[in-house]
Amino acid sequence: MPAIDAPAYLDDFAAFVQASPSSYHAAAEVARRLEAAGFERLDEADAWPSGPGRRVVVRDGAVIAWVEPAGAAPTAPVRILGAHTDSPSFKLKPSPSTAAAGLLQAGVEIYGGPLLNSWLDRELELAGRLVTRDGAVHLARTGPMLRIPQLAIHLDREQNKALSLDKQRHVQPVWGAGEEGDVLAELAADAGVPAADVVGYDVLLADTAPPQRFGRDGVFFASGRMDNLSSVYAGLVALLAAPSDAGHLSVLAAFDHEELGSESRSGAAGPFLEDVLARIGDGLAATAEDRRRAAADSWLLSSDAGHGVHPNHPERHDPVNRPVLGGGPLLKLNANQRYASDALGSAMWAAACERAGVPTQPFVSNNTVPCGSTIGPISATRLGIRTVDVGVPLLSMHSARELAHVDDLVALGAAVTAFFAG
Structure with a gap:
């Protein structure tokens, strides 16, 4: 061969x-x-x-x-x-646009069994499919738009001993500043369809860092x-x-x-x-x-x-x-x-x-x-x-x-x- x-x-x-x-x-x-x-x-x-x-x-x-x-x-x-x-990832929930402490957030639920801590402090995107009123399916992705910020060590000195992430409270990503925003509208804009026409979606988070060879002689591949x-x-x-x-x-x-x-x-x-x-x-x-x-x-x-x-x-x-x-x-x-x-x-x-x-x-x-x-x-x-x-x-x-x-x-x-x- x-x-x-x-x-x-x-x-x-x-x-x-x-x-x-x-x-x-x-x-x-x-x-x-x-x-x-x-x-x-x-x-x-x-x-x-x-x-x-x-x-x-x-x-x-x-x-x-x-x-x-x-x-x-x-x-x-x-x-x-x-x-x-x-x-394994996070999937966008119904009514996903929320806000807290002056920041816009996206409501997500756990998809499969991700290593939760590995998703912290990474530039993430939303990606998946949107379905419009006419039944058409549109693939969409936002590019780098979201991040799940980790709590600073100064606010919890025990994190390096036992990091424990609540799947509801601690993994909702931020994607903008302010109190008003529609995360689905960002996806719809990428797909080139009016946000009001989107009646169904299957959308997940994905890490946006590109794959990379590294190590001595480039023997490792991270992705x-x-x-x-x-x-x-x-x-x-x-x-x-x-x-x-x-x-x-x-x-x-x-x-x-x-x-x-x-x-x-x-x-x-x-x-x-x-x-x-x-x-x-x-x-x-x-x-x-x-x-x-x-x-x-x-x-x-x-x-x-x-x-x-x-x-x-x-x-x-x-x-x-x-x-x-x-x-x-x-x-x-x-x-x-x-x-x-x-x-x-x-x-x-x-x-x-x-x-x-x-x-x-x-x-x-x-x-x-x-x-x-x-x-x-x-x-x-x-x-x-x-x-x-x-x-x-x-x-x-x-x-x-x-x-x-x-x-x-x-x-x-x-x-x-x-x-x-x-």
Whole structure:
């Protein structure tokens, strides 16, 4: 396989992150890039074409794209890269414009499980979608406009011992001075629509600091939303390189709402991927028997960021399996099926990494520190497709600004490309 141009990969990944401050922007950016490369954009309400092709469909903040090779049989298996577009953050509440102590504030509620303290004293933006009276959807973002100010040490001398943030009182951002203001009007202005026409919105906060390489020889990469745009981008790059003459279909499925449990129409627990695969099968004239045979020979690679060993907190990790930043993408394992990897999946992933010429390393939790879960077990349960959980190791996961090793980011792209190549 041709090697990935690492500097170009990292520069373009940084541009992708900056274009994706919300799940809605991320799904739109994936579709935009694929369309520019010749993919056909489909609408779920239309009849879909059959036959070979490169296609993409967006549902809210989720996107699914695929390459159907020429001559694909009704029993052709699929190779799916599953990821998610959302990240922990804060979501704008109804009636969000408030004021206190001569400052305008935005009312927000917690989205997922962010590291709250990491969001303090950062220049933030509002980003998401607005829906107007005519039913039209408008993507909008304000650019740097908000900040959650921390209490000065002089007013609470105990903060360095035990910082405790009340989720209602302490995380409402300021965005202007005075007593009168409409935060939604700022978003509407960006979208070019009258504020009075906005009747619905899904809007979140995002850190505006650009991604940055740093450290000796530039080995580190700091950015917001690497959990899980690192996997979405790897899947995008791999799908663009996917062969059109393979014996399988290559699929990128980037879901929304993973940070909330995936239970939505655009989440992995919803019907989106199942719907798309069914319609692809219809186009192949696949029978129920054909679909079962195809599923039995298919693979789903659930790619989501994982934990590298933290040098200041080594006791939080397994004492033997200790994945490090720069050691390669993770193979994520869990005896209680919080991850879907098993022995067959481990072998498949090892083969993909070997073909790509990149290392991999196992991740398993310390028994006293239960791990989270991913879309892997959910998708495996819904589809019955063999599934393996992988991802890049991070430090500061769920921070407003996470930390990765540049080699791991590039290696994930190479391994997913090998996975699609078959």
